[in-house]
Amino acid sequence: MRYPAENGCQAARVCTKAGRAMRLPACGSPTVPGVITSRACPYYGARWLLAPVKETLHLVHGPVGCAYYGQTVRRKSYRILSTALDEKDVVFGGDTKLVRAVREALRLFPDARAVFVYGCCVAGLTGADLAGICRLATRATGRTVVPVSCAGFGGASQGDGHDLAADVLVRFLVGRTSPAAPASYTVNLLGEFDVAGDLQEIKMLLNQLGVSVLCTFTGEASVTSLGYAHAAALNLVHCQRTGGSLAEAMTKAFGTPALKVNFFGFAATAASLRAVAAHFGREEAAEQIIRAAETRVEPVLAELRRHLAGRRVGLYFGGSRVGSMAAAYRELGMEVVWAGAQFGQQEDYAAAWPDVADGGVLLDDARQFEIEKFLCQAQPDLFVGGVRERFLAYKYGVPFTVFPQEGKPYAGFTGFINFAQDIWRAVASPVWRLVHSQ
């Protein structure tokens, strides 16, 4: 597929898989203006990671809009506070307003144990001394006030916000309290956000292994659980993009080893369980769980595979899911003909590479134009992406499943059935036949 040239475009952002030589799209570079990208800003990325942290307040230092949008993360609504900067504040500086806001917030919500202060574009441009103010506020209030300098122009995509948020978690909250006992059979889950019950599914599997989860970054995190998270024996990285830098930082600070896992897909879940089991010497238990799951899940999957085999699918994820999810579609017998991410990394594309069909396309930071071209000309049997791509796909009469998903867990063995069933529901809906019957 060929696309029009771009002014000042980075090279080889799009590549076609042909033959065995691995060619990966160039990634990490900033988006060219005017191309209708799906990428967002560091503030978006920071909210993505920090919003679920409990026992905290979230104060957005910027115009009211940033707070209004940031209130909803992964379709969940959270309490949000804002300094709602106006013209006066922009001219004379909003620092005093920020100090007042932190104080008032803690008076209104006295049992908050920490405050995240997000510095938006305005704070970045007017040169607000976020770190200094937060230091003073910490001293004055006795509560941890965490500066998150996530100005919208401060990075290429929301990925930079993820890194930033991971950094402040480790610097300000992780390891602040010491647990009562050393926790030998415990793990932390990094980059898991408990979308639609995913976490429950993963926890159940780990519990069957005899391993318990201390803290989940950040699907089930609080100031308390972050405080003793460093006691875990192992860090499991579920999403590389959001969990990877966190794992690195924790290894450096506390010496916690990290293990990459993936609970999407049957084979991936089994492999992850085996890896975790090997670390804790529980191999036998793992084999038992996997055997039991096989007898339970396989008949259902066989039926779904019959329906889905050979169908062509296009994937467009946020970050590293493109690497971990492509295999799950292949497991269902589907053909991945187009795989992209908004802000992927080389290793994500390398992981996706074996599962992309020959002649398929890999691309980073797809423009809406490229998505439209794919939908219109290739007419795939399924397209997978976020809400912004969803209604575009429908306009071209292409079935769609949204990710992060709605409603049911996709992780684990049972989750994989949900995952496959949702695909079958999307593909089998009579509406597509009616659309194309004219």
Place this chain on the structure above:
Amino acid sequence: MQVKEIPAEGITYDQLKIEKIPLSDEYIERDPSLVPAANRAVVINPCRTCMPLGAMFATLGVHKAIPFVQGAQGCTTYVRYTFCRIFKEPAAIANASFHEDTAVFGGWKNFIQGIRNLVVRYWPELIGVVTTCASEIIGDDMVSYIKAAKKKLAEELGEEKAAAVKIVLISTPSFAGSHVVGYDRAARAFVETLAVEKTAPNNKVNIIPGMLNPGDIREIKHLLKVMGIDSIILFDIADVFDTPLRPPATIPYYPKGGTPVADIADMANSLGTVALCPHEGGLGARYLERKFGLRAVVGPPPVGVRHTDMFLQNLSELTGRPVPEELLDERGRLLDFMADTFHHTMMKKVAVFGDPDIVVGVTRFVCELGMEPVAVLSGTPSKTFPQEIENIVREYNFAPQVFNGSDLFEFEEYLKKTRVDLILGNSKGVDIARELEVPLVRVGLFVYDRVGYQKRPVVGYRGGEFLLADIVNSLLDYKYPDDRTQQL
């Protein structure tokens, strides 16, 4: 079987189970001196967003138009996400992708490159340039940027193709107002840029609807059609945010609808301008009045009986056409519906929140239904809002608490201490309604947690019927046991 009487007093707050995002399990009495938004610097759960959203909404209401946001990527991504969630439709919005170098060197390069990249892919008929807090603070001189971009387009694509792309500048520094103000400024920017010359009269009426839903726009069109009035609707989002699924054979995808650019130019020749929402479009109507002497009728939003009467009256005066029999029947049907249901609505206490104009309209309607507004909130601060509400409630002898430019935290704390039977507002009120255990009737722009609301009108007599049905059914669903609803 004996039916247990429903407590007429409703449920007081101390009887409620408290279940919310909370930091603790128990309800904590908040520091009363800090509850009013006016007393604090911090805004909690805001009920308004910033200007660019309004300008993007407006631009998308023009045929084959794409907004270009001179700012960081989040400013676009969040808004696209918001529109997708509300309308379940794609929204193409381009962005200048500000990065760190832009903050230092300014947005010139991003703008020139961005406009060019957008045009060669999408060939839009119009680009609405929407500024943001970032571009306004670094001081981007957009007027000269646009000149330079046009020159660059002409050099690369030829004069003719370059001239086919109109560019309208909408200055919307996010910190200077809410999305309501953004739409208002867009209305003015579009007529100022495009309607430059008065030629031959066209016997049409200009309608600036404000940020209403596609269903509302269709209802307005219906009223105009029955009246036999030709009109130009600026910004006609009806066939942009509610479009048919008919797969196109070619890309790029453009919705069929939107106000044609030529029609906006023609607005100078109309009989007059009706801005349905004073805060959203009033600036545009007044500009046309000053510049071309077109009569401007600003407000009120035609929600409920009296306001729709006034709207039709105004149209009648502008065009000299009488209100036809068919619309009198529609009015009669709404009145008949009100007579059928007043025993459910009378003396019920309601709270209304949202954007100022829709709140004024809905407040008038609930008063007409015999309901008592106890709290009325406009998320956007407005000079006229308290007076507009005062005019309505004085007529009905009510005295609601009026919150002007406040946030949902104050609203919630107030409602916890007073009795209320029903809340009318957008989806941001779900948490409050759940905590108070009262029904929420969804109305306004930001309704994203239920489907179909964008397709249905609340304006006009027929819209009133839909809204009334919603109000009554919500009350019945909440308060009546099944065996009683069978006996209605």
